[in-house]
Amino acid sequence: MKLAEHKNLKLVITELPVKEKDKLLLRLIAKDKVLTEHLHFKLLEDESDLENRKEQIKSDIDNQIPELKKLTVKEALAKVRKMITGVNHFYKVTKDAVGEVELKIYILNKIPVDYKKSVFGYKDFGFLFATYYLKTVAITLNKSKKLHEDFQFDLSENINQLLSKIYSSKLAVAAEASNLPKEV
Template identity: 70%
Template sequence: MKLSEHKDLKMAITELPLKEKDKLLLRLIAKDKVLTEHLHYKLLEGELDLEDRKEKIKTDVTNQIPSLAKLNAKEALAIVRKMITSVNHFYKVTKDSFGEVELKVFILHNIPLDYKRSLFGYRDYGFLFSAFYIKTLSVTLNKFHKLHEDLQFDLKEEWNHLLDKIYSSKLAAEAAASSIPKEIA
């Protein structure tokens, strides 16, 4: 049931006494962890906290990178997915598009692209890793193009380093097939 479809309910809610509204609001917020965290960020945190959140994610990623090179593609895929999920959560909480793109470029640039093949199993996790990497790259590139041009300028150099890395790796053919540019002009 959408609130927009029930105008009479909307009116009844706006006419509730303030104390009752507060009680209902707190009960609703308690049911959604992301909403609770978003409200905490919006109401109680500032610009320094945003930078702290970004730095925490970068530190976590940096600490995991040395161990990634020793893993097979299946294990690496699971860890990289968790890294990207943490950035997605960061965006849901902060609504910081620039930070989301910046963090994803940081992750994609710093993770290794070549992993050991698993000798057992029927799935080619090397292929799955490559597909996930290119898809994440493509989605992030689209979000990058939606940013203001001044913000794009700030990330342009990092993007070009990332694209150089990709086009000098085994993912070059997949990137070209997915219409990933070789350079951000």
């Protein structure tokens, strides 16, 4: 049920006493973990907390990279997806589009693109890893283009480093086929 479909409900809710509205609001917030975290961030945290969140994510990534290099491509794909999901959660909580792009570029730059071959299914998982990695790069580049020019300029060196890494690896042919630029 959407609130927009029930105009009378919206009117009645706005007319509720403050105490009752607060009670209902708190019950609703408790049902959504991301909303609770977003409100905590918005109401109780400041710019330094945002930087701390970014640094914590970077630290977690740095701690996972050495382990990532020892994994098969299938295991690495699962870990990389989890890292990107963590950045997506960061964005849902903070609504920091610049931080989201910055963190994804950071992760994509750190992730090795060559993995041990597993006994079974390397070709399939190698293809899945390459596809996921390049699609994530493309999505991140598109998001970076929507940022203010100054932020695009600030991120351009890291983006070009990422693109250089891709075009000097086994992913170059797939990157060319998916029309990834060689530089921004």
